[in-house]
Amino acid sequence: MEKFLIKKPKSTTVEQPSGSVDVNQNENYKRKFRAEWLQSFDWLQNKDGSAFCVACEKAIDNHNAHLKVHEKTATHIRNCESRKKQHTLEMFYDPEQEKQHITVRNAEFALVMFCITHNLPFLIMEYLPALLVECCPDSSIAKLIKCGRTKSTQIAEIIGKKANDRVFETLRNTKFSLIADETTDISTTKSLVLVARFVDSARVVQDRFLALLEVTKSDAVSIFQLIKQFFNTNNIPLKNIIGLATDGANVMAGDAGGVKALLNKETNFFFMTCTCHSLHLCTSYASRHLPKSIDFLCRNIYNYFSHSSKRINDLKEFQEYCSVEPHKILGVSQTRWLSLEGVVARLIEQWDSLKLYFISCFYEVNGIRPAQLAEEMCANTKCYFLFLTYILPIINNLNKDFQSESSRLPYLYSNMKSIYLLIINNFVKHDVCIKETNIDFRSESNQKPLRDIFVGTKAEIFMTKHLSEDDIIEVKRNILSFYVELLNQINNRFDFNREDIKMLQIITPAKVLSQEDLQILPLILTFSELVDCDPDQITSQWNLLRLSDVNLSADMDIDTFWSKLCRG
Template sequence: MAGSLSGLKTKMSKNTNLFYMKCTCHSLHLCASYSCKKLPSDVEKLCRNIYSYFAWSSKRVLELKEFQDFCDIKPHKILGLAMTRWLSLEKVICRIVEQWDALQLYFLSQCSEVNNIKPKESANIMLVPEIKAYTLFLTNALKIINELNTEFQSESVRLPYLYNRLEVSVKLILCNFCQTPYIKNKNIKDIVLKDKNHFLPVANICIGTKAQQYIDSENLSEFEKCKIKETIREFYIELISQIKMRFDFEREDLKLLEAITPAKFLSEDELSIVPLMKTFENLYNGDPDDLISQWNQLRLSLNEGKEKDICKFFGLDEPLFKSLIEFIYNLMSLPHSFAAAERNFF
């Protein structure tokens, strides 16, 4: 579809004014999926084993409830990973963390009573302190990606905000393992992820409060703690590498769209509409000079605005700005994900 040689995008771009954008939500899901592969495979195996063990047995669910009552844990349902649900991984991990004590006791009890390798395998995995540390870490790390994913599943206009939000999120992740002065005023494309000169000391790598408190409370050696944090650093590096690979931070057309966000429209002293007109010339009709004049006149007439929603901000029923509003609404129609369309099939 997006191949540079014979993909549909390449073929159509030759003869049309094609605007191409990969689904933001799908891309973010893939970023999270590939970064999770840097963690031990037992983390994903545990998620799948627990769900498959309870999914088709009401008897086992009732048995688990006894342990949930004993541990004073709410008897919430065990969730399963769904490849077609972008936000499922975080919810699965959080549910397992919530039910950890009850699940661990249950599987340990089943080891002696049931001739089945599944309970024994799950019990052994849950007894490894590092595995619980990684699951606790994921409850925090996946939240950043899922918040972005949730935002861009919205049917409201989000494309003009995309790269600003991505840049903020990437730098937030970088702060967990890199020195702040190095990343503060640096472009994402210029950041060298594996430059150890800018890494924080291993002991200072941020892995989330819950995970940090857990490894501090366990009888782990300094070597084991460092190993956990080094693995998590690899997770961060892979996550940012995937984001940089799937989102082109040098796309000028998407950067230009930020000009129609209310904050940008009101805050810049010098902000011309001409670059937008040149880039998206097929999205407006009429006299270019009229469009420029209406842009400047609207900026002069709006000294401040409390409305942050882009649609409401430009929702003017004013003939004086008719051409400008039509152009901006055409820009706002550019899609940022396929989530809204895919909802019709579920």
């Protein structure tokens, strides 16, 4: 029994007369609480080493016999019966039900995100949950989804706010580039779109929508104040902006009073106009040197068939006769920069069937419009269309490349230079052509004879078979004007002498893995004001990288390449 006894410290007592009884003699020892008692008495609790009845809320001596006696008392039995009728928090919490609730909530969020991602109206949510129950009758989750149009709208607002808060929190502590552009919707409301590009914690380049701000005044000062107010309201330092991309309008890109100049007073940043927009404008200006019949045919042939099912069905007979696919005629879009290439290719494909159809309509109903269209579809015009099937893919492929979501800026100089020299090679003498962009292509002494200008293989073959020598010279003279204007516009919109863009080539995978003697220090010094860095540390890491055997390919995407290098 000694092991169940706890000895108390001896208290100082006054010596009592012989024959008297010591009242503290039986209080010197106290029994320990035994854990096995918890299994025998469900109402028992260990409270600081003492037995405690949770039903009666009273302490009991640490003795098995006392516990058994207490269990049989009327008061204890009555308290236990009363306790069984009480509601506890555990009775209201069902882990399985809570897990199912979370699953249903995630399913509703997923459906709302599906509507947002695919630009679907929230009205569809009035019917989609019922459709899911019909398709999945054995799913308990589908039966519990209750998400109509109103709830979907509220969920979308919550998701949008949470997403914005996460992006804003990232931008407060991260350097980023800002993409800004103005747009006008069908209600003639002018808005300013802001998009941020940054590298997240996983070393992945992210593009995130920031805001669509309504613009009341379109001058540079008003737009700048609108941008500044937005970042100040969300506690995002303007100093974190290290890049700015806009269109080429003076309001945005002006060096004197544009948004670029005003923002440059607040922070240093790398500026670049939109390459895709610039290439589209270059092609548009160059196309003005070609005959107007090209634009006339592209627009009017589409308009002739766009609202008449009878004409489309009649055209199918001629398509079958000419053994071509019954494809629809495409129209030119003002906002889709790459649409002209598809329109031209489709008209070339359907050229013979269209011309026969218009001639037939002219003879049968004496139609004026079919006669005009058939007259414009002459051999000379077809040569220009064949030329466009050669030159437009060259421009559009570069345009598509820079519409990619991956980082393409380090490739800008080399790709633009390649296209520039390719076009020059089509009409400049070979002894003048060098691998530099400072060629005087406007001088007639440096240009090839008109007959030797290259306009595409298909156009060359067609001209040789169907055009006279004078017509060939006339067509190529117009195409030469197209080439010259195209290069003039590229020179006006892209500065081949910008050293910062040139030096960015060094960080492409092909350059990093090459055996060339490339130094990173000039690039660091060029962008030293944009990013806080230790030049010595970066130079050392660059040299170690060049000396090490890296198991990576030169053809890798630049974002993937550097992400894998950073992860080591």
